[in-house]
Amino acid sequence: MTEIVVIGAGVGGLSAAVRLAAAGHRVTVFEQAQTAGGKLGVIERDGFVFDTGPSLVTLPDILEDLFAATGVSVHDVLDLQRLDTAAQYRFPDGTVLDMPGELAQIPAAIDAALGAGRGDEWSAFLRRAERMWDLSREMFLESPLTVSAMRRRPPPPLSALAAISPLRSMRGLGRRYLKDERLRMLLDRYATYTGSDPRRAPAALATVPWSEQAYGSWYVAGGLGRIATALQERLDALGGRIEFGVEVTAITTDPTGRADGISLADGRRISADTVVANADARTVYGELIRTPTATRMAKRVRTPTPSFSGFVLLLAVDDPPVDQPHHQILFAEDYDAEFDALFGRNGGPRPVERPTVYISAPNDPAIVPGPDAGAWFVLVNAPRHDPEAGMDWDAPGLAEDYADRILEIMADRGVDVRARVRHRQILSPAELERRTLTPGGSIYGSSSNGPRAAFLRPGNESRIPGLYLVGGSSHPGGGLPLVMLSGKIVAELIGPAEGSVSDA
Numbered sequence: 001m002t003e004i005v006v007i008g009a010g011v012g013g014l015s016a017a018v019r020l021a022a023a024g025h026r027v028t029v030f031e032q033a034q035t036a037g038g039k040l041g042v043i044e045r046d047g048f049v050f051d052t053g054p055s056l057v058t059l060p061d062i063l064e065d066l067f068a069a070t071g072v073s074v075h076d077v078l079d080l081q082r083l084d085t086a087a088q089y090r091f092p093d094g095t096v097l098d099m100p101g102e103l104a105q106i107p108a109a110i111d112a113a114l115g116a117g118r119g120d121e122w123s124a125f126l127r128r129a130e131r132m133w134d135l136s137r138e139m140f141l142e143s144p145l146t147v148s149a150m151r152r153r154p155p156p157p158l159s160a161l162a163a164i165s166p167l168r169s170m171r172g173l174g175r176r177y178l179k180d181e182r183l184r185m186l187l188d189r190y191a192t193y194t195g196s197d198p199r200r201a202p203a204a205l206a207t208v209p210w211s212e213q214a215y216g217s218w219y220v221a222g223g224l225g226r227i228a229t230a231l232q233e234r235l236d237a238l239g240g241r242i243e244f245g246v247e248v249t250a251i252t253t254d255p256t257g258r259a260d261g262i263s264l265a266d267g268r269r270i271s272a273d274t275v276v277a278n279a280d281a282r283t284v285y286g287e288l289i290r291t292p293t294a295t296r297m298a299k300r301v302r303t304p305t306p307s308f309s310g311f312v313l314l315l316a317v318d319d320p321p322v323d324q325p326h327h328q329i330l331f332a333e334d335y336d337a338e339f340d341a342l343f344g345r346n347g348g349p350r351p352v353e354r355p356t357v358y359i360s361a362p363n364d365p366a367i368v369p370g371p372d373a374g375a376w377f378v379l380v381n382a383p384r385h386d387p388e389a390g391m392d393w394d395a396p397g398l399a400e401d402y403a404d405r406i407l408e409i410m411a412d413r414g415v416d417v418r419a420r421v422r423h424r425q426i427l428s429p430a431e432l433e434r435r436t437l438t439p440g441g442s443i444y445g446s447s448s449n450g451p452r453a454a455f456l457r458p459g460n461e462s463r464i465p466g467l468y469l470v471g472g473s474s475h476p477g478g479g480l481p482l483v484m485l486s487g488k489i490v491a492e493l494i495g496p497a498e499g500s501v502s503d504a
Helices: 011-022 060-069 103-114 118-141 147-152 158-164 170-177 181-194 203-215 225-237 281-288 292-301 335-343 398-412 429-436 480-494
Strands: 003-007 026-031 042-045 048-051 080-082 085-090 096-100 218-220 241-244 248-253 259-264 269-271 274-277 309-318 327-330 357-360 373-382 421-427 467-469
Touching (some): 003 259, 011 060, 011 225, 011 274, 011 480, 060 480, 103 181, 118 203, 170 203, 181 203, 259 274, 274 480, 281 467, 309 398, 357 398, 421 429, 467 480
Parallel strands (some): 003 026, 003 274, 085 327, 274 467
Antiparallel strands (some): 248 259, 259 269, 309 373, 327 357, 357 373
């Protein structure tokens, strides 16, 4: 039986761990925090349960496939609920769009909110995005992005390259199909799902709105943190285990340069046949492993632009508005100014003066202490914590003042809960960095800015033999579905244990 250690119990690490355990390997996960989930965190206070990371499930078939690989149906362990309204969008001109959760209903809803013909614009765009999705899902998202893997696949036809538009930006693609500025703003929003600037992100990110709208928007009763709990329980049932509260200080190598285990802060050395790192690639290559190959990789992983971070408010709300949507986006008056601030144009990185505000307010009795209460997750995009570049989220008073400003902006845009907040908790980018050990609190690792961004992202199979990477900083990228796919890719690269049923 092969010994495998996994560094980090985020969703990427857990996804790889349960698949590898089901394939007959002996798997141990080492996690520095006291709970599983990584960025898929949970905070409980006075009967309120807050998800601190992802608040939406998209591409549920990936989640279904993950649990099926461990021997159970996802529907036996999680209560997945499809949302009738995916999100409510409020635009700067006061227009409100309730986006249906069913693809067929979307054109009529857009026409009703934005005017006749706007639904046709969006539908034409989605048809292009669907073709991009069909061409790219298996080739780029579900397969390792390596030279050898590409050689095994037939080259895509020129028509496929034209459809994907590798040199066009997401903003540029939107301008081709969308005349209405509000629809362009809606499309820009999806670039932020990867921590990117729509003016520089590749057109291929058009697949994000397509996949969300085609496969639906989903919620997990009790909060999305239940996903991590369910994966931990599956790992236990399959004979794997997690050690919490342990810090990995190094990945060790044998004389040939192959990864052969890890060192822990408590002095222990754990031997392994294979190491799977669910940690930021910058940390893996820059701090945890010291070989000439790792030094070269450390320089490479610093090349892509890091994704931005997020500034989070967890609000315990008394008597929340009865008509509050589950997901709501209050758009900025000047979206380009927001991206300029996030990526430091015209004066360096800085908090956005009037950011787009995202509110997740599930109507779920399992996450509140009583019927007249709401556990709200409020997120605005924020520059990463980087004191050397002048963005220090630990500066005295900055986080509290910015939290007050966000509540004022919400009120300006029609959602005033300032008098209803029983208590609040702030998670700044600096706090996210400390909680998840992600440099700067970058939510998605590296951004997708630029046409070569996907190819600059570290591969799942490291150039250091015996070392594999999963999670948002490695291929295929950040976000709940993609980190689960990274776990699947790694499990398939490693393969079943010799002599296991799956190897027979």
